[in-house]
Amino acid sequence: MSDPILRVEGISKTYGGPRPALAGASFELAKGEILGVVGESGSGKTTLARCVALLERPDAGRVIFKGEDLAALREGQLRKRRRGIQTVFQDPYASLNPTKTIGDALGEVMLVHGLAVRKEIKKHVAELLDQVGLPTTAADAYPKSFSGGQRQRICIARALAAQPEILIADEPVSSLDVSVQAQVVNLILDLKDRLGLSVIFIGHDLQLIDFIAPRVLVMLAGEIVETIPADRSIADARHEYTRALMQAVSKLETLAG
Amino acid sequence: MSDVTLPPLRNRGPAWLYEGNWSLRIGLVSFLIILLAAIFAPLVTSYDPIAIDLAKALQPPSLVHWMGTDHLGRDVFTRVVFAARVDLQIGAIGVALPLIIGTIVGLIAGYYGGWVDAVIGRIVDVIIAFPFLVLVIAIVAMLGPGLINLYIALTVVSWVLYTRIIRAETIALKKREYVLAARNLGFGHLRIMFGHILPNAIAPALVFAMSDFALDVQVGATLSFFGLGAQPPTPEWGLMIAETRSMMLTAPWVVVGPGLAIVVVSLVVSLIGDGLADKVRRLDG
Amino acid sequence: MVESPGLSIENLSIAFDDGRKVAVSGVSLSVPTGEAVGLVGESGSGKSLTSRAALGLLPKTAKASGRIRLGDLSILDMSPAQLRSVRGAGIAMIFQDPMSSLNPVARVGQSIAQVILSHEAVSADDAESRAVTLMDRVGIRDAKARAGSFPHEFSGGMRQRIMIAMALAAKPRILVADEPTTALDVIVQKNILNLLDQLRREEGMGLLLVSHDLAVVASLCSRIAVMYAGQIVEEGPTKEILVRPRMPYTAGLLASTRRDKSVKRLTSIPGSPPALGDRAASCRFAPRCRLAIDPCRSAPVELIEVGPRHGARCIRTQEMAHV
Numbered sequence: 001m002s003d004p005i006l007r008v009e010g011i012s013k014t015y016g017g018p019r020p021a022l023a024g025a026s027f028e029l030a031k032g033e034i035l036g037v038v039g040e041s042g043s044g045k046t047t048l049a050r051c052v053a054l055l056e057r058p059d060a061g062r063v064i065f066k067g068e069d070l071a072a073l074r075e076g077q078l079r080k081r082r083r084g085i086q087t088v089f090q091d092p093y094a095s096l097n098p099t100k101t102i103g104d105a106l107g108e109v110m111l112v113h114g115l116a117v118r119k120e121i122k123k124h125v126a127e128l129l130d131q132v133g134l135p136t137t138a139a140d141a142y143p144k145s146f147s148g149g150q151r152q153r154i155c156i157a158r159a160l161a162a163q164p165e166i167l168i169a170d171e172p173v174s175s176l177d178v179s180v181q182a183q184v185v186n187l188i189l190d191l192k193d194r195l196g197l198s199v200i201f202i203g204h205d206l207q208l209i210d211f212i213a214p215r216v217l218v219m220l221a222g223e224i225v226e227t228i229p230a231d232r233s234i235a236d237a238r239h240e241y242t243r244a245l246m247q248a249v250s251k252l253e254t255l256a257g
Numbered sequence: 258m259s260d261v262t263l264p265p266l267r268n269r270g271p272a273w274l275y276e277g278n279w280s281l282r283i284g285l286v287s288f289l290i291i292l293l294a295a296i297f298a299p300l301v302t303s304y305d306p307i308a309i310d311l312a313k314a315l316q317p318p319s320l321v322h323w324m325g326t327d328h329l330g331r332d333v334f335t336r337v338v339f340a341a342r343v344d345l346q347i348g349a350i351g352v353a354l355p356l357i358i359g360t361i362v363g364l365i366a367g368y369y370g371g372w373v374d375a376v377i378g379r380i381v382d383v384i385i386a387f388p389f390l391v392l393v394i395a396i397v398a399m400l401g402p403g404l405i406n407l408y409i410a411l412t413v414v415s416w417v418l419y420t421r422i423i424r425a426e427t428i429a430l431k432k433r434e435y436v437l438a439a440r441n442l443g444f445g446h447l448r449i450m451f452g453h454i455l456p457n458a459i460a461p462a463l464v465f466a467m468s469d470f471a472l473d474v475q476v477g478a479t480l481s482f483f484g485l486g487a488q489p490p491t492p493e494w495g496l497m498i499a500e501t502r503s504m505m506l507t508a509p510w511v512v513v514g515p516g517l518a519i520v521v522v523s524l525v526v527s528l529i530g531d532g533l534a535d536k537v538r539r540l541d542g
Numbered sequence: 543m544v545e546s547p548g549l550s551i552e553n554l555s556i557a558f559d560d561g562r563k564v565a566v567s568g569v570s571l572s573v574p575t576g577e578a579v580g581l582v583g584e585s586g587s588g589k590s591l592t593s594r595a596a597l598g599l600l601p602k603t604a605k606a607s608g609r610i611r612l613g614d615l616s617i618l619d620m621s622p623a624q625l626r627s628v629r630g631a632g633i634a635m636i637f638q639d640p641m642s643s644l645n646p647v648a649r650v651g652q653s654i655a656q657v658i659l660s661h662e663a664v665s666a667d668d669a670e671s672r673a674v675t676l677m678d679r680v681g682i683r684d685a686k687a688r689a690g691s692f693p694h695e696f697s698g699g700m701r702q703r704i705m706i707a708m709a710l711a712a713k714p715r716i717l718v719a720d721e722p723t724t725a726l727d728v729i730v731q732k733n734i735l736n737l738l739d740q741l742r743r744e745e746g747m748g749l750l751l752v753s754h755d756l757a758v759v760a761s762l763c764s765r766i767a768v769m770y771a772g773q774i775v776e777e778g779p780t781k782e783i784l785v786r787p788r789m790p791y792t793a794g795l796l797a798s799t800r801r802d803k804s805v806k807r808l809t810s811i812p813g814s815p816p817a818l819g820d821r822a823a824s825c826r827f828a829p830r831c832r833l834a835i836d837p838c839r840s841a842p843v844e845l846i847e848v849g850p851r852h853g854a855r856c857i858r859t860q861e862m863a864h865v
Contacts, residue, residue, distance in 0.1 A: 112442070205728075211801040248728040252784060
């Protein structure tokens with residue numbers, strides 16, 4: 001593996017319950033790689049996403065992004081580096097500020113980070129919307145006029161507005177309709193290729209994650225219990241939990257006989 | 258995922274009642290009429306609200322004096338209209354200052370949490386522990402009578418109510434993904450608080466502000482009645498009732514006018530509050 | 543037609559706003575006792591509304607037309623009091639989120655016993671002991687002790703089992719399950735589906751399984767109806783639907799679940815379902831359909847017989863066969 005853009009070393013997080021939500025997770029993410037993380041509810045996969053993006057401060061461990069431990073930075077120093085790691089959240093209905101137009105929401109990101117001058121914001125917003133497959137007229141509308149799939153595209157556009165190097169997709173399609181899920185997954189794959197993004201794709205659907213990501217981490221009760229490398233199929237998974245996950249999913253191919 | 262088109266199962270009564278949001282419309286139009294009447298009071302009536310004419314004292318309502326005259330021969334209707342200037346001002350300032358202060362403090366408490374929240378929370382608890390009216394009267398009595406001191410008292414006492422509302426909303430919104438996204442995007446605290454949380458947290462505070470407005474008008478009238486608010490000869494509804502209360506039985510019209518005004522204004526702002534609440538509820542649903 | 547003892551929905555339409563928004567149009571579907579029928583659709587397809595109508599659980603603002611028969615009872619013509627007596631004993635329902643359907647301050651054993659008591663003249667003790675038997679039946683270990691627990695003391699999967707026990711309490715002939723496993727983890731999901739299947743076989747109940755997940759429905763049901771934008775667009779035996787879908791939408795749904803690593807991208811259906819207000823009078827899927835031709839966009843399309851007990855709302859089914 002080439003020099004990783006992100007190295008996570010033993011990060012842990014406990015919210016006050018008896019068990020830690022995340023117990024010593026370590027992994028690396030290479031530049032341009034798409035890494036899958038699969039787990040059920042309570043497995044700690046969302047905590048992992050939030051700790052890596054430093055939306056939660058890990059209790060222990062290091063999050064080394066481009067050679068710098070983000071977990072050791074103070075809030076003020078961290079703020080300027082945040083845009084490098086962007087997150088697309090699960091619920092597209094809660095992910096957009098209902099009082100801001102799409103154009104304002106995207107423009108704000110660029111203005112805050114000085115990524116564009118005010119005069120050219122409109123043009124950049126149009127480009128971003130185009131990039132995620134939305135009409136440029138979307139800029140003037142409020143989130144309420146969009147469907148779940150369209151909102152998720154907007155969330156992706158907002159993340160891209162920050163010109164990140166890492167995109168964390170935390171169950172980005174779980175709350176979308178089946179026929180729309182595929183569109184959003186394909187969009188993320190396209191953007192990864194086109195922009196050379198490094199992606200952490202989190203989900204509960206083992207088959208989907210396996211399809212998207214060559215390398216997959218399997219999480220259970222706050223721990224990474226198995227890493228399935230790119231050259232091995234999930235069919236050869238070694239951990240019994242991974243195998244149980246595999247068997248629980250009804251495959252349409254098998255049902256069709 | 259359940260069908261998004263499924264309307265809420267709770268019953269909201271007949272459609273015509275809420276669809277047009279009549280309480281909001283009627284409330285706003287009535288309020289506007291009252292406000293314009295207050296601003297353009299000299300155009301609404303040709304009498305002087307202050308000049309005394311004892312020859313005309315205590316005349317019952319007639320075509321010339323719609324609400325009769327008081328013990329000093331002043332037209333009651335004229336005084337009621339001019340008094341609206343003072344009373345609406347009490348309502349407006351009595352709401353605006355606490356709303357602004359309470360909102361900012363509530364945002365800070367809810368957003369930062371921890372010891373900041375704990376300290377603010379204790380102050381709020383202490384102020385809320387006192388009966389509202391008693392505390393207002395105590396403060397005005399301490400500072401001395403007059404409108405300015407009334408505003409100070411109202412602000413000191415009621416900012417905590419807004420702080421409570423905004424704090425609770427902020428805590429709920431802080432966990433929303435769009436606020437997380439804003440943090441993730443590297444936005445500063447002020448931008449997140451005022452640009453992303455406040456616009457979504459303010460609605461219930463505005464709804465409450467409407468009932469607070471009515472309350473403040475009543476408190477203002479009450480304090481003036483006790484001689485702690487507006488001072489004679491300023492026309493003010495509570496003061497008007499206080500000045501003429503001994504004649505209440507022989508010349509009831511002297512108190513009916515100002516009394517009615519207090520009721521109507523309270524009703525009108527309640528309607529607006531009701532309508533706003535309904536709008537907020539539907540935005541949520 | 544012979545009067546079936548099961549559920550039969552005939553030409554059901556449901557509209558809001560004085561008929562301006564038609565959420566469900568002309569849905570016909572039957573669920574015989576002892577059989578499992580699946581209703582598949584995306585959000586806004588009208589599948590949940592259809593299933594709720596079967597229990598007379600429509601919101602007050604909804605106007606329903608058509609017929610829903612449960613044996614010889616006509617659900618849409620019944621008074622609220624009559625509906626209450628049918629609900630539970632004739633037809634019962636379980637929902638996606640068991641936590642919001644269970645009374646949080648009642649012990650689960652009592653909640654189940656309450657259902658028994660409201661339908662049968664038995665003593666409270668009998669009802670309680672039957673509640674324990676039911677909890678045991680739906681796979682809750684140590685049922686006697688757990689009957690005294692409150693809903694929040696159970697996991698999501700266990701709560702769904704309790705909901706199922708409550709639904710079974712009055713021995714319904716038809717069980718409607720609306721996304722019963724959507725909120726659950728895959729392993730738990732599998733167990734609940736197995737339980738539903740087992741109960742259907744052993745109790746001879748009819749099961750109407752409503753879900754957005756074709757795989758979930760296909761694993762349990764012998765027949766599947768696919769809904770799109772308020773209409774049934776394809777209905778037939780599960781195997782036929784999976785192997786030879788005759789409506790492009792069904793085919794698209796199937797394709798989008800395929801994970802073919804050699805292609806590197808998922809197969810997706812372009813666009814999104816039409817909103818409630820702007821549904822075409824012609825084929826409602828036409829704007830997203832690869833096979834759409836002019837006639838698809840100009841006139842309404844009927845459900846056409848395309849095989850034995852297999853219908854598709856498509857005039858291009860011939861072309862479908864070649865794709």
